[in-house]
Amino acid sequence: MLDAILSGLSALIAGFSDLGGANLIMLAIAGVMFYLAIAKDVEPLLLLPIAFGCFLVNLPLSEVMHADGVLRSMYNMGIENELFPLLIFVGIGSMTDFKPLLAEPKLLLFGAAGQLGIFATLLLAAHPALRPGSGSRQHQGDRRLHRGHRRLRRSHGHLRLQPVRRPR
Numbered sequence: 483m484l485d486a487i488l489s490g491l492s493a494l495i496a497g498f499s500d501l502g503g504a505n506l507i508m509l510a511i512a513g514v515m516f517y518l519a520i521a522k523d524v525e526p527l528l529l530l531p532i533a534f535g536c537f538l539v540n541l542p543l544s545e546v547m548h549a550d551g552v553l554r555s556m557y558n559m560g561i562e563n564e565l566f567p568l569l570i571f572v573g574i575g576s577m578t579d580f581k582p583l584l585a586e587p588k589l590l591l592f593g594a595a596g597q598l599g600i601f602a603t604l605l606l607a608a609h610p611a612l613r614p615g616s617g618s619r620q621h622q623g624d625r626r627l628h629r630g631h632r633r634l635r636r637s638h639g640h641l642r643l644q645p646v647r648r649p650r
Contacts (some may be wrong), residue, residue, distance in 0.1 A: 505542070515530075608618040
């Protein structure tokens, strides 16, 4: 029993001898984040997990981020395949406080406008005619020029608008 305690203490001392300045700074930052999240109640849903991960990774002789470590496995399963960001946004969205919306329903228009903007951007990005190299925008430009629209022409070093003559 005494041997196990002594070997544990010697490993702890050896671990603290490997502790560098960068680890100390990050442990101090983790402590500040713990303090802000718990004592000051500043965004505890975000700061507590970040502080806990920062603390675990910077512990002396910690193997949590090595190839077979716990955090490395979680990183490979959740961050690389982008599952965790999705779950975080869905979770935070489900905890949204609807009291201001219920008190003033016209605020629903702001949320609807944001969703409409996201949806329109998605449709425009997926439209095949707007992809580079499709050529459809180039043909539309040619049609406009032939309909008598004006275009810029360089004349004696100055730019000026001139009508375009229709080809006959």
